[in-house]
Amino acid sequence: MSTNLADPTRLATPPTFQSVSVSRRIKNGLATGLVWGAFLVAVIPLVWVLYTVLERGFPVILDGDWWQKSLSGLLARQEGGGAYHAIYGTLVQGLVCAVISVPIGIMIAIYLVEYGGRSKLAKSTTFMVDILTGVPSIVAALFIYTVWITYAGLGRSAFAVSLALVLLMVPVVVRTTEEMLKIVPDELREASYALGIPKWKTIVKIVIPTALSGILTGIMLALARVMGETAPVLVLAAYAPYINYNLFDGPMASLPLMMVNERNNPTQAGYERLWGAAITLVLIITLFNLLATVISRTLAPKTK
Amino acid sequence: MNDPVVARRPARSGEPGAERGVAAAPHASEAPIPPTPEAPETPKAPHVRPGDRIFRGLATGSGVFIVALIGAIGLFLIVQAIPSLGLDNVNFLTSREWNTSNPEDLRFGILDLLLVTVVVSILALLIAMPIALGIALFLTQYAPRKLARPFAYVIDLLAAVPSIVFGLWGLFVLGPELYPVSQWLVDNLGWFPLFAKGNVNLQLGATVFTAGIVVAVMILPIITAVSREVFERTPTMHVEGAIALGATKWEVVRTTVLPFGKAGYVSASMLGLGRALGETIAVMIILSTATSAFGWSLFDGGATFASKIALAAPEFNDPRSAGAYIAAGLVLFVLTFVVNAIARSIVAGHKEYE
Numbered sequence: 075m076s077t078n079l080a081d082p083t084r085l086a087t088p089p090t091f092q093s094v095s096v097s098r099r100i101k102n103g104l105a106t107g108l109v110w111g112a113f114l115v116a117v118i119p120l121v122w123v124l125y126t127v128l129e130r131g132f133p134v135i136l137d138g139d140w141w142q143k144s145l146s147g148l149l150a151r152q153e154g155g156g157a158y159h160a161i162y163g164t165l166v167q168g169l170v171c172a173v174i175s176v177p178i179g180i181m182i183a184i185y186l187v188e189y190g191g192r193s194k195l196a197k198s199t200t201f202m203v204d205i206l207t208g209v210p211s212i213v214a215a216l217f218i219y220t221v222w223i224t225y226a227g228l229g230r231s232a233f234a235v236s237l238a239l240v241l242l243m244v245p246v247v248v249r250t251t252e253e254m255l256k257i258v259p260d261e262l263r264e265a266s267y268a269l270g271i272p273k274w275k276t277i278v279k280i281v282i283p284t285a286l287s288g289i290l291t292g293i294m295l296a297l298a299r300v301m302g303e304t305a306p307v308l309v310l311a312a313y314a315p316y317i318n319y320n321l322f323d324g325p326m327a328s329l330p331l332m333m334v335n336e337r338n339n340p341t342q343a344g345y346e347r348l349w350g351a352a353i354t355l356v357l358i359i360t361l362f363n364l365l366a367t368v369i370s371r372t373l374a375p376k377t378k
Numbered sequence: 379m380n381d382p383v384v385a386r387r388p389a390r391s392g393e394p395g396a397e398r399g400v401a402a403a404p405h406a407s408e409a410p411i412p413p414t415p416e417a418p419e420t421p422k423a424p425h426v427r428p429g430d431r432i433f434r435g436l437a438t439g440s441g442v443f444i445v446a447l448i449g450a451i452g453l454f455l456i457v458q459a460i461p462s463l464g465l466d467n468v469n470f471l472t473s474r475e476w477n478t479s480n481p482e483d484l485r486f487g488i489l490d491l492l493l494v495t496v497v498v499s500i501l502a503l504l505i506a507m508p509i510a511l512g513i514a515l516f517l518t519q520y521a522p523r524k525l526a527r528p529f530a531y532v533i534d535l536l537a538a539v540p541s542i543v544f545g546l547w548g549l550f551v552l553g554p555e556l557y558p559v560s561q562w563l564v565d566n567l568g569w570f571p572l573f574a575k576g577n578v579n580l581q582l583g584a585t586v587f588t589a590g591i592v593v594a595v596m597i598l599p600i601i602t603a604v605s606r607e608v609f610e611r612t613p614t615m616h617v618e619g620a621i622a623l624g625a626t627k628w629e630v631v632r633t634t635v636l637p638f639g640k641a642g643y644v645s646a647s648m649l650g651l652g653r654a655l656g657e658t659i660a661v662m663i664i665l666s667t668a669t670s671a672f673g674w675s676l677f678d679g680g681a682t683f684a685s686k687i688a689l690a691a692p693e694f695n696d697p698r699s700a701g702a703y704i705a706a707g708l709v710l711f712v713l714t715f716v717v718n719a720i721a722r723s724i725v726a727g728h729k730e731y732e
Contacts, residue, residue, distance in 0.1 A: 098626055105628035109520050112512020113529065116602075119595045120536050123547045178440055185437035199441040201722065202448045208649065208718035209711065210656020212684045213451070215691070216707040220454045224697055241451075244444070274433030302540025304659040305684070309691040330542050330659070337546065337663065352543050359538055 124356075131353030134346045140354075144327075146316035151341040157351055159317040163328035164358065167232050168301040170321065171239035176293055178240075179247025180282075186248070187255040188277055207245040214241040215309040222310070230312050232326040238306035243296045250292025254285035287373035294366035298359045304330035329355040455708040462701025470705065474671045476686070481698040488683070488706055493672050494586065495682040495710075498661060499654035501590030502597060507647050509594075510601035514643075517602070518609040519631055530606070537599035545663030548592035553583025553664065560587055560677055576677030577668040584666035587676040592664060593657050597650035604649060608642025608731055609635050641728050648721030652714045658684035683710040 094102075134140060143156035182199065190196025218238040222228055258281050266276040282289070312325035313335045320326075329351045336348045465484045468475055473487020517530050560580055567573040578584055616634040625633060661682050667689070668679035681689065687703045687710075694700040725731055 092624075094624075094626060098629070102626040102628040105631065106520060109512045109516040112509045113516045113521075113533075115509055116513055116533060116536065116595075116598055120532065120539070122551070123539055123543060126547050126551050127543060178443070181437050181440035182444055185441040189434055189437050190441060195438070195441055195445070198445050202445045204722050205448055205715060205718055206444065208652045208656075208714050209451070210658060210684055210714055212656065212658040212687050213455075213707050213711045213714070216687065216704055217451045217454055219694065219700070220458045220704060221450075223694075224458060224700070225454075241447070248444075272427045272430050274427075274429045277433070298538060302542070304540070304542045305688055308659075308688050309694070312692065330540065333542055333546065334659075334663075337549075348546065352546060355540055356543060359540065363538055 127349065127353050127356055130345070130349035131351075134350030135353055135357075140350060144315060144317045145347070148315070148343075150339050151343055153343040153346065155347075157329065157332060157347070157354055159314065160327040160329045160332040160351060161354060161358070162317060162319075163232060163311075163326045163331070164301050164355070166321065167235050167239065167307070167326075167328060168297055170233065170236040171243055171300055172293065172297050174236065175240045175243040175247055175296075179244045180251050180289065182244070182248045183251035183255055184277060186252055188273070188281070203245045203248050206241065207249070209241065211238075211242055211303050211305040212309070214238045215306040217241070218306070219309055229323065230310055230325070231323055232311055232318075232321045232328075234310040235306050235326075235328075236321075238310055239300040239303060242303060242306075243300045246296035246299065247293060250295070251285070251289050254288035254292070255281060258284045287370050290373065291366045291370040294362050294369060298362035298366070301362070302330065302355060302359055304334065307331045308334060329358075452708075452711065455704055455711060458697075458701050459705035459708050460701075462698050463705055465698060466702070478690075478699040478702045481696040484698060484702055486702045486705075488709055490672050491681060491683050491686055491706060492709070493674075494665075494678075494680040495655060495684075495713075497672075497674075497676070498586055498590050498593060498682055499651055501586070501676065502593035502654045503647060503651050505591060505594035506597050506601055506650060510598050510605060510646070510650070511643060513598070513602045514605035514609055515631060515635070517606050519627070519635060533599055533602050536595065537603075541596060541657065541660045542663065544592050544596055545660035548588055548660060548664045549584065552592065553585075553588045554581070556583050556588055556591070557581055560585065564677060571674045572676050574673065574675040574677070576675040576679065577670045577673065578666050578677070578679035580677055582666065584664055584679060585677045586665070586680065589661050589664045590676070592660050593654050596657060596660060597653045600653055601646045601650040604646035605639065605643045608639040608646070611731060612638045638730075641724050642731055645721045645724040648717055648724070652717040652721065655682075655717065656684055656710060656714050657682075658688050661685045662688045683707070683713075 137156070139154065140156040140158075141161070142158055143154075144159035145155040145157075146159075148155045182203070186196055186199060190199065215238045218234055218241070222234045222237065223230065228234070262280050262284060263276055266280045267273075271279075307328050307330055311328070311331065313331045314325035314327050318324050318326045332351045333348055333355075336344045336351070339345075339347070462484060463470055465481075466486055467483060468485045468487050470487055472489055473485070474490040475485045475487055476490070477483075477485045513533060517526055517533070521529050557580065560583070563573045564575050564580065568575060576585055612635045616638065617630055620630045620634050662685035665681060665685055666679040667681055672678050672680045683706050687707055690703055694703070
């Protein structure tokens with residue numbers, strides 16, 4: 075019956091949600107603008123670099139000769155020829171590196187996840203893997219130089235390059251494999267133990283296959299990274315403008331080395347070789363990155 | 379900072395029996411099943427299969443191998459560097475001279491290399507740190523959910539571009555483009571030592587300034603990736619609590635995400651610094667060698683540790699001259715080792731990041 079005759083719009087309690095003050099709104103807007111700006115600023119160099127490489131290199135690689143011929147017998151100013159010798163070198167050095175580092179890397183990861191526990195050795199191994207991740211590629215190259223060339227007395231060769239790349243690839247393989255092994259559910263291991271299967275067989279037949287897609291993805295990404303490394307090839311292999319199939323002897327070209335060599339060549343031919351090699355290297359690395367994505371999509375364990 | 383929200387991984391220990399049994403306990407409402415099915419008659423000495431022993435040996439051996447490897451890197455570099463250091467005719471640490479062309483009269487000091495390396499790295503870090511922080515916040519807090527992953531992929535692409543390509547871009551494309559900026563800085567702020575007229579041709583852009591910017595681009599992805607990972611672990615309850623108190627988006631970030639992730643961000647930046655110190659090829663291609671010593675200007679040329687070694691590497695013939703460069707490499711190794719170790723120890727002190 076009784077109605078409040080005072081101000082009918084007055085609330086019984088102060089409102090829970092008050093409007094945000096102007097200064098807070100300005101700060102919020104400013105912060106939002108800044109973080110968007112930061113992202114856009116980072117995209118500029120990426121687009122710029124890729125555009126430069128595409129614009130300057132793309133016409134060169136359209137020529138079929140680029141993929142099938144070397145620069146053997148050509149003068150610095152003579153156009154023509156191709157990068158077959160360098161592509162071969164890059165792929166083979168990367169492959170040999172992978173063949174050595176994948177087993178080592180996976181075994182270290184298995185040790186860390188399945189055996190190491192919280193022992194002192196496991197802790198120092200983790201620490202050393204972290205340190206190895208941060209070792210500059212030039213230091214890795216110098217190390218192999220002292221071991222391979224100064225002490226063993228062997229010459230510069232593609233195999234020495236692969237050894238230096240191993241130092242850079244192993245920590246990446248360890249990290250990704252370790253992450254993958256950790257997320258394999260313990261129930262799978264327990265089920266296997268319950269059937270009386272020894273631990274090593276459980277790891278090989280149950281744990282690794284479950285984590286395989288992730289491990290392979292990591293290997294592909296690591297491979298893509300080491301193939302772009304220039305410092306080791308610069309220190310440990312001499313450049314050859316011709317094809318050399320021998321890993322253990324003689325100079326062998328690779329795409330980064332070809333770029334280092336051609337960057338001081340002021341002629342049109344030099345320009346084409348330089349940017350042609352750059353786009354070829356970027357393409358190869360992109361290919362391995364794509365391969366990694368495909369593997370992680372198709373080989374991923376079925377969750378249902 | 380003991381946070382109950384952050385789940386702890388169960389403690390792992392070596393043998394299956396120790397921890398698997400504990401981990402399985404919540405599921406097994408019946409009697410706990412012994413994890414090793416072979417009922418041992420002598421429980422004190424369980425039978426270990428040869429396969430197990432071999433496999434375990436291999437795995438442990440790999441672990442030992444990596445520890446030994448780092449030791450070997452340091453050891454070999456030291457052993458190679460010492461004879462040349464003994465032959466050095468100037469002070470290794472304080473001289474600015476670098477002349478190894480005559481193995482009979484080696485004169486090499488690292489002061490100039492150290493200064494250029496540090497200035498390039500610090501410049502790169504100063505540029506990259508705020509941008510990386512912005513990107514990490516953008517990807518974890520601001521970007522539309524569906525786009526966050528592709529955006530993160532774009533940033534990771536920066537890491538996929540080989541450093542030599544960045545170097546060529548820096549020298550042939552970015553350097554000349556930067557000329558108006560650097561000219562303006564020299565003209566107007568030239569009284570300040572950092573912006574003084576340098577010892578190389580400004581027009582070519584082969585300066586510390588260009589190198590610093592390119593290295594900044596190259597270390598962006600690592601700083602972003604590590605910071606992002608930490609920011610993502612901000613406890614949801616902290617964020618929701620801030621929202622419930624009426625915080626704006628920025629206030630949520632400032633009061634929850636940043637305090638939680640600060641140590642991780644600092645550690646990420648240290649990792650970036652480690653990368654910048656060791657960056658070789660991009661710097662080698664961009665920086666032109668100068669005849670006079672480094673004069674603290676961003677528009678000087680010069681060489682960093684890594685670029686000096688890389689430039690000279692194809693001509694390593696005499697072990698005495700090579701030893702001089704290996705000594706420089708050793709200093710670089712120690713530098714990056716220390717920086718990385720600090721970065722790791724910062725994170726190691728924060729259990730909530732695991």
